[in-house]
Amino acid sequence: MSINVPSNQQSVGTSASPSGTSLHDRFRAARRKNSLSDIRQPKILHPLDNEGLKLLILENISQDAVAAFRAQGWYVDHYTKAFSEDELVEKIGQYHAIGIRSKTKITQRVLEAASKLLVIGCFCIGTNQVDLNAAARAGIPVFNSPFSNSRSVAELVMSELIALSRQLFERSFEMRNGLWNKQSKGCWEIRGKTLGIVGYGHIGSQLSVLAEAFGMKVLFHDVVNIMPLGSARQVESLSALLSQSDFVTLHVPEIPETINMISRDQLAQMKKGSYLINNARGKVVDIPELINALKSKHLAGAAMDVFPAEPGANGDPFDDQLNPWASALCALPNVILTPHIGGSTEEAQKMIGEEVAQALSRYLGYGSTIGAVNFPEVDLRAIPADQGGSIRICHVHRNQPGVLKQVNEALSPYNVEKQYTDSKGAIAYLMADISDISFKDLPHLRDRIVSTDANIITRLLT
Numbered sequence: 001m002s003i004n005v006p007s008n009q010q011s012v013g014t015s016a017s018p019s020g021t022s023l024h025d026r027f028r029a030a031r032r033k034n035s036l037s038d039i040r041q042p043k044i045l046h047p048l049d050n051e052g053l054k055l056l057i058l059e060n061i062s063q064d065a066v067a068a069f070r071a072q073g074w075y076v077d078h079y080t081k082a083f084s085e086d087e088l089v090e091k092i093g094q095y096h097a098i099g100i101r102s103k104t105k106i107t108q109r110v111l112e113a114a115s116k117l118l119v120i121g122c123f124c125i126g127t128n129q130v131d132l133n134a135a136a137r138a139g140i141p142v143f144n145s146p147f148s149n150s151r152s153v154a155e156l157v158m159s160e161l162i163a164l165s166r167q168l169f170e171r172s173f174e175m176r177n178g179l180w181n182k183q184s185k186g187c188w189e190i191r192g193k194t195l196g197i198v199g200y201g202h203i204g205s206q207l208s209v210l211a212e213a214f215g216m217k218v219l220f221h222d223v224v225n226i227m228p229l230g231s232a233r234q235v236e237s238l239s240a241l242l243s244q245s246d247f248v249t250l251h252v253p254e255i256p257e258t259i260n261m262i263s264r265d266q267l268a269q270m271k272k273g274s275y276l277i278n279n280a281r282g283k284v285v286d287i288p289e290l291i292n293a294l295k296s297k298h299l300a301g302a303a304m305d306v307f308p309a310e311p312g313a314n315g316d317p318f319d320d321q322l323n324p325w326a327s328a329l330c331a332l333p334n335v336i337l338t339p340h341i342g343g344s345t346e347e348a349q350k351m352i353g354e355e356v357a358q359a360l361s362r363y364l365g366y367g368s369t370i371g372a373v374n375f376p377e378v379d380l381r382a383i384p385a386d387q388g389g390s391i392r393i394c395h396v397h398r399n400q401p402g403v404l405k406q407v408n409e410a411l412s413p414y415n416v417e418k419q420y421t422d423s424k425g426a427i428a429y430l431m432a433d434i435s436d437i438s439f440k441d442l443p444h445l446r447d448r449i450v451s452t453d454a455n456i457i458t459r460l461l462t
């Protein structure tokens, strides 16, 4: 959202004068003088056809998100359980938006019954529970929150670095079995050691900062060149990283190039006595080869939070039927196994609630699709509040030749202040701000755009 500062706004003087006030006092006074009333505020837009928006919120979604929707004047039905497909088909027709977590499945059948639905919010990381293509075809963007838990994962890795290098789980396990075994052999500080981060994205870069604060040297390898944070250093190859690191931690996505990226050859390149941590995705490590490297004592320990096959629900077994090597891995000393909890913190849940609630509000209120997983990402800077007679058109359409000509013909009698279109596969999305249009022209303009060949959903925000 852009805020324009008027050109007559005075700059803040910083020259010292012999007065009783400090620089901070004068700065604050100057800010008060040029107060917010001088700054152009964005216009609050209202959907022309969707006044009284109704939202269906399911599952255990943050109460703050529900409260934020209600505070905007929207009607919210909140059920803490997931709905079955039949329940959704029966009820979805009355709602303009739905918020779910991972248990509610939004299938093609549900979408066919969703005659008023404008947007779907997945209050979680994954979006597999939604038929994304069918949603896009119906003109419905889907939002999620992929990076709200980056810090939680980075902090878990920090704890694992120390737990592995101090053999913490071994000592604790022995104590619980009545054995006092105080020893320093093979136990290390992490200060001064080298951490090799594979994948320097949201999590890898957070971790880099935390590790340096502990006095570690940080190397990273990524397929793209990234500006290092602090004193971290990017190395040119995975081999270079593996051969120099005391700890190697993986933070890459699961894509064809990363499956089994740590296998026999890569483990052999790691330093003797080093440690491997995987909080990324289970298939990134060849686990039978990791077991061999741990059994031969080439590696001194490992921490695994993710696995090629993971139990479907709490209480389900983690055994050899699920992964044929499970019991061999569980029997090894100095191996930390956790049930995919890297991102599972109260803070991450709260941030997911805030982020997805904001994305839904921005789409319903302003048309922005930034962050949508199945849709072209389009946004326009805000219409200033004092710019009367301006409206915003949000036009979802099929990506086919001739659409823009038809839409621009409909817009030609008016002044198009700004316009942006983008496409993703078969779907395209146009946003345009029109100024100096009279309210009585709106139904006609909307009908002209809705009647264009490729129209899927057209909304006017006024």
Ligand SMILES: NC(=O)c1ccc[n+]([C@@H]2O[C@H](COP(=O)([O-])OP(=O)(O)OC[C@H]3O[C@@H](n4cnc5c(N)ncnc54)[C@H](O)[C@@H]3O)[C@@H](O)[C@H]2O)c1
Pocket (backbone or CB within 6 Å): 146, 147, 149, 150, 153, 198, 199, 200, 201, 202, 203, 204, 221, 222, 223, 224, 251, 252, 253, 254, 257, 258, 279, 280, 281, 305, 306, 340, 341, 342, 343, 344
């Ligand atoms: N354990 C958990 O609970 C948990 C929680 C969140 C995320 N994750 C997983 O962590 C991983 C990283 O997440 P993120 O948010 O940091 O992702 P991100 O997209 O921000 O960063 C991934 C980085 O990996 C790099 N990369 C891709 N292919 C590579 C390759 N072959 N070699 C080196 N670098 C490569 C990318 O360029 C990018 O910089 C993902 O697999 C994600 O699913 C796990």
